[in-house]
Amino acid sequence: MKIEIISFGKIAEFISNQKIDIAEIADTDNLKIHLESLFPELRGMKYKFALNNQLVQVNSRINHNDILAIMPPFSGG
């Protein structure tokens, strides 16, 4: 199964926008574990997932061609 990843801010420095094959991963909880092992910089950072433009608040099912956004908080002004 392939999904598209969009990332912002500091996270975009190490995860570029890309399509990735996530094989058997079926939900956002497991995707989080997978991404944190692929990109160790994510560990310990504050960020939030959005799946197809909807903020992910609970573990959510992922489908082929879904778009996952990874957003960190900004504070600058």
Added chain:
Amino acid sequence: MSAERYNRQIILKGFGEVAQQQLLKAKVLVIGAGGLGCPALQYLAAAGIGHLGIVDDDTISLSNLHRQILFTTADIGKLKTEVAAKRLQEMNPQIGIVTHPIRLQKSNILDILSRYDYILDGTDNFESRYLINDACALLNKPLIFAAVSGFEGQLAIFNATDNLAITTNYRDIFPVPPGKGEIPNCAENGVLGVLPGIIGTMAAAETIKLITKTGEPLSNKILNYNLLTHQQYIINISQGNNYVLPKTVAEFLNMEYQDTCEAPYGYEEIDTTALTKLRQQESVILIDVREKHEVPILDKQVFTQVPMSELNAFITKGFSQKHVVLICQHGIRSVAAAETLQEKFGNSKKIYSLKGGIVKWRDYFIRP
């Protein structure tokens, strides 16, 4: 009200006289007269917001001027609120402008915010942003949130009901602030002056849309904007349930907002739980800064021995590890060492000091 001043927006189809009257009656507070606040204030004043408040306790410095376009070189050293109010009043003498040259805190924020209908957050640190978010949620004030990082901006509206009649707040996205130094601010990271100009102007537009019920304001949505590509990505915010939001004034006054923002120094004091996590990092060096005769003696394979007296020589020689953990007997010398390393390496390395030192965490270091 001089209709001629606002003629071009009054004749605008979908805006008109009614919307103009709504702007005139509105009370808007802009927090932070900086890179975001300056352009927001200019357009809000020009558009005819009847009551405009400005909060900032800072004075103008030379490095502000590339993005804080209400100020001139001659204004350096003056209070931002005073200069901004004077200039805005010259731009539009028909509106009321109130200055609050103070730093918002738990003790004063509820009083000030309660005098306004709409709050625009253009501050530059997480401590203020969480304080403002919680105060707005408690007072049920619509909050226009604007922030920048690098070449990107975020824009959202909280505490404003959308057509589904729900409201959200910043903690629905980020329940707690990032750790010290986790997200760099503009002072550390730099910012192109025009970026807060764009995001601040967009925040003014959202404020006007919200007041006049024009178009689709970003209520319960967060817009991510990239200056380099002009890509925009809107995320719909739903309510989370994994955070603490003060529901009474008493609860609000008991919240902890200090020390949650970026560290004033670029190092972080940690406990052994954080130390255990750090040791799993690939590029980490653990440095014992005690003198060589001090006990207990730690495993030299794990803890590099660099007494304070040899620290400068060690720094000059250089090392490749990105994370540096400093350890001493009580966590006092390690702070001094952290400051020394911070001065030398800035943000190129992440520096930690074990708070309380070996004495406090004796069981961690001496395993029977």
